[in-house]
Amino acid sequence: MKDVIPLRILYINYGEPSLSGATSTITKIIGNSRKHGMTFDVLEILPKGEEGLVSKFKEISDNIDEHIVIRLPFNRNILGKFYFYIYKSIMIKRILNEISPKYDFIMGAKHEKNINILFSIPYIQLPLWKFYIKLARVSNPIEALFWLRNAYSFYQYSRISKRNICAGVILREQLKNEFGIQCHALDPPGGVDEESLRKSSDITAEKFDVIHVARLGLVKGTRDAIWVMDKLNRLGFENNALIGPVDVGYDLEKEIVGRSIRYLGPVNDGSKLYSLMRNAKLLLYPSKLDSFGIVVAEALANGLPVVAYDIPAIRHYFGECKAVSLAPLDNREELLKEVLKSLEHRDELRDYATECGSLFSWDATTKSFRDILDSFSAND
Secondary structure (H helix, E strand, O other), X not given: OOOOOOEEEEEEEEOOOOOOHHHHHHHHHHHOOHHHOEEEEEEEEEOOOOOOHHHHOHHHHHHEEEEEEEXXXXXXXXXXXXXXXXXXXXXXXXXXXXXXXXXXXXXXXXXXXXXXXXXXXXXXXXXXXXXXXXXXXHOOHHHHHHHHHHHHHHHHHHHHOOOEEEOOHHHHHHHHHHXXXXXXXXXXXXXXXXXXXXXXXXXXXXXXXXXXXXXXXXXXXXXXXXXXXXXHHHOOOOOEEEEOOEOOOOOHHHHHOOOOEEEOOOOOOHHHHHHHHXXXXXXXXXXXXXXXXXXXXXXXXXXXOEEEEOOHHHHHHHOOOOOEEEEOOOOHHHHHHHHHHHHHOHHHHHXXXXXXXXXXXXXXXXXXXXXXXXXXXXXX
């Protein structure tokens, strides 16, 4: 076995990270980095009152050599967002000019050593003036201008960059065909936290019939999940729950008012989330857009059958699993039928689920990440 050349990487985090697949991937890669010959430093630029990556995900602190926090004296109101943008555009360049020589790669800034990780297709539409009007309608003219500038700048930069990494082969094809962006695919793009899996069996969790775990909103099909749960309630499956952070602009309270559906909030503790999965009967995941579906792999590893919409990423990674049932996209009636069918056969599906979930590990994702970095080094 050849010696692994050590790599030193700087990860730059801007503001409080959300609970998402992207955040999970970053934290798990950092957490597994040392065994693959990588060391990470983390530089955080935090507006007033916001919690950083290392503070929010304390489990990665042991895998970081240096942690630098720059606390800005303003919050993210409209004026604060303007200063935040200026800081990112000007001051970060000055900082990197001083510290970049000691790093092999930098993540999170436009720099000759930068690598991009793309977790979804760019939030950009042409012509730009129509896109701006759309943004302004859901926010305000000033914030829309910042959104447009950031989105288009990232889109242009990704198109010319030769160091793009993307979350899986399905996203790679979408980026290439729809946006002309070339990237190297993480394979697998996500995994299951083995430590949380071990600890979950020691936690006593409330039992639910069906759970929907996601970044709650229209993209992840939360409205369709609520519709199905409402129907299930009338059929005797009365203990159903939603888990996860709520998308900005999505009125979850309005969606579930008057319905017998629990909202458990975001569950940051992996062991607690896995225990909830272990004690449920089925995961309902009608996502309409995904590059992988980490929560599907996690549910399967906990013996939980899954019903989802038939979208390319879910079909590619989980379509062969007998514990995963797929319904045609946007067809709520078929979604309900698949849920009822899986609930009827849930006991026999559990073994299939566990077997499928064992195929995905964060160690394999980190190895894939390291292999891609080695290919970048070889081409320098």
